[in-house]
Amino acid sequence: MTQVELLEVNNIGISFGGLRAVDNVSLTIKNGQLYGLIGPNGSGKTTLFNMITGVYKPTSGTFYFNGENLTGKSPVEINKKGIARTFQNIRLFKNMSVIDNVKVGLHNKHKYTMFESILRLPRFFHEEQKMEEEALELLGVFDLDKEKDSLACNLPYGKQRKLEIARALATGPKLLLLDEPAAGMNPNETEELMETIRFIRDNFNMTILLIEHDMKLVSGICEEISVLNFGTLLASGKTSEVLNNPEVIAAYLGE
Amino acid sequence: MKRINLKSHRNLIFVAAAIVVYAFIAYGMNSNLLPRATQTLAIKACYNVILALSLSLIVGFLGELSLGHAGFFALGAYSGCIFSINSNLPIELRFVLAALIGGTVAAIGGFLISSSILRLQGDYLAIVTLAFGEIIRSFIKIIPVTGGTAGLGGIPSLGSKLKTFTFSYVFVILTILVIRNIVASSHGRAITSIRDNAIAAESIGINIKLYKIKVFTVGAFFAGIAGVILGHYINFIEPANFNYNVSIEILVMVVLGGMGNLLGSIIAAVVITFLPEILRGFDQYRLLIYALALIFMMLASNSPRIINFRVKAREKAAGLYKKLFTRKEE
Known part of the structure; x- marks a missing residue:
């Protein structure tokens, strides 16, 4: 090392x-x-x-x-x-799904413009696909992939902590x-x-x-x-x- | 078992619903089967839906309470209609150009206002946007080109009601598509994350200020288009069309539809357009009913029992849907 x-x-x-x-x-x-x-x-x-x-x-x-x-x-x-962080009092995006929480973390990694998303240009689908894959991979590491579509606020406490770490890691x-x-x-x-x-x-x-x-x-x-x-x-x-x-x-x- | 792609199904349902609604109203207008009042309200519903959707982006998704939406509505209406009055192009082209000009001027207004209120949040932002809305209206009253308090007349009409409705309807569909595509994208997720927890959003690299400006600009753009539709439909606009009660009414649509729910906003906008007509006998109680409906919605969207009920109902519906549309592979 x-x-x-x-x-x-x-x-x-x-x-x-x-x-x-x-x-x-x-x-x-x-x-x-x-x-x-x-x-x-x-x-x-x-x-x-x-x-x-x-x-x-x-x-x-x-x-x-x-x-x-x-x-x-x-x-x-x-x-x-x-530098990424988690918070003492958990700060998840409570009304978003578990996978979307991680995808927000990937926002700066896989970029496309708002214009591309409005017209649904090929880049949009391409980057979204990559985001989906990477988010699922991260959720898999933390054993959260089964709950990917439930709202973050519905997760038990321990999993919320894990999700917060996963979200921080998503920013690379x-x-x-x-x-x-x-x-x-x-x-x-x-x-x-x-x-x-x-x-x-x-x-x-x-x-x-x-x-x-x-x-x-x-x-x-x-x-x-x-x-x-x-x-x-x-x-x-x-x-x-x-x-x-x-x-x-x-x-x-x-x- | 072969799974049906739910998303592409939803798109199909949307297209089908859009065509059915249009066909129904167009037929009703053409054959005069629909009452005159309903025909008029159908056009009003168009710009109300656009207004509700554009405010929904700001209030429902970004989570900032904006009480100045009527200001953007006015900016678009006046700039688009002044262009339309002074132009000699064919009326259809003139209308489309006026919509673009109105939208752009309103968007510039949205950009300038949002850039100046970046440090504000919550109640303070609400008060300042309310003030900006009124400032825009006051300006319109004093500058000569808008006709001042006397109003701006002589705005050309598209012709028949059916034609006006058709053009407005196309803009409604475009608005729905654009706003839905923004919301269902990485940008939409970033915007929603700001609403849910601004500090956390910043900590993972979401630029809050940039998104505030973007959302206000896009929201104002569509409010401006709604203004142009209003102008070309009633052919006469005055500052009183854009007072702060209008902002509140748009807000009522967004809240009634459920914050952050586009379909809900559309339905609420249509219902609120037709409500005064349906409740004509109770005219004096209209505002009372709004208030009661708002209180009910607030309770309904926060009560654990009702939320639970909704989740269960949705699960059941999804199960039923799967049963109906999943076929065994031979």
Whole structure:
């Protein structure tokens, strides 16, 4: 595996009025890594995600993706560069079918103009065909192909999480950000999710950064982790080392 | 077992329905079997369907509440009709060109207005579009070329009612095709995804601003065409034809038809066109009935029990359909 730096965050920070939500955080993620981000509630993990995906504009610091400065770019541009994400509170397109959710993710990959769709020119059928095939393939990976025509809101919770990951993967990212993928899952489902995450990493050549509170999942699959506390970086490094760090134990894990 | 392609069947049904409806009304008009009022309303239904479909794209699929649709309707009506009055071409060609000009001018209006309200959402967007609709109407009142409050007269007629209906009907079919083809495409999915969850749509690379502009432009284009049909049918237009009550009435059609349901919008537009005639005795209660119908629709489309019922009914219908149209291969 090539150990090239894929994401480099330098002293990034953001203030909302007088509140310094994230301050001076730096981290480096290498190609192909499974990287964890942990910390107490309100420590700024999701805010950091929102900055990396362009939802918030950082008020200080920069981040580089694949050697390119993407600080302050829009979510659309950042997604096109190859960063995709899921959300802590699932954000599916609830009134669309399962397969259409994935097809929206393929929107920028197989393009045709609105004009071509109005006149139903050959390109339309050609690209639609490709979209259908790729969407079915992705759904197959997540075992969702049987439910392809049901509405996304009718899926059980665990499958909704999976569909959200499938949709993010459809955009063809290099880096996948997962925001608490195991939230609300029972131990069995979590176990299955760990398998899925490993599978994605190996089969899609993906680099994954994930926020998680489930320590079993984090210590089970993450190679490196960072710990946030009150918006600042408390520790980062090899998972086992960080989890034995007395400061981390005091701030987050508990004695 | 050989499966029948449901989609191509649906297209066939659409073509057949379009021809049957046309044949029925054309025959009724030609032989004067249809009452005069119904003949007039048939033409009104044409432009109402176009209006409802074009607003459905904005409200039902993009999910933005626009209360200024009458403004685009007016832009199209005035620009198309002014062209028509000042032109010497054969009337049929003149009408088609007027429709294109009216549509284009309205589309430009839609483009400009939507570009200026990109940051707004929800209620704020609704209020601003309402204001834009009224601004357009006020402008029409003061500039001389439109005849001001006195109205614009002398708009040429296509001739017989049947001819007007035929031309309008062709535009209705074109509108249905174009809007359906947009909705049932990658662009339609992108538009619907913005309605369902704008933040998620952005996170997977859907350009919200671009689609807002596109949808408003296309919607305004068809509203403009509807305006041209109105002008050539009543031969006289005035600013009062385009006040905000008209916007609300179009919105009622879209909501009654079920948001994001094209066939529903078409049916609702036709029903609302004919309703005042059917309920002539209850004229004073018309708005009351609209309000009650809207409240009922809101309850019906959100009540889990009714949604469940609908899903089951649909499944049953699909099962029946399959039984009827699936043949064993010999």
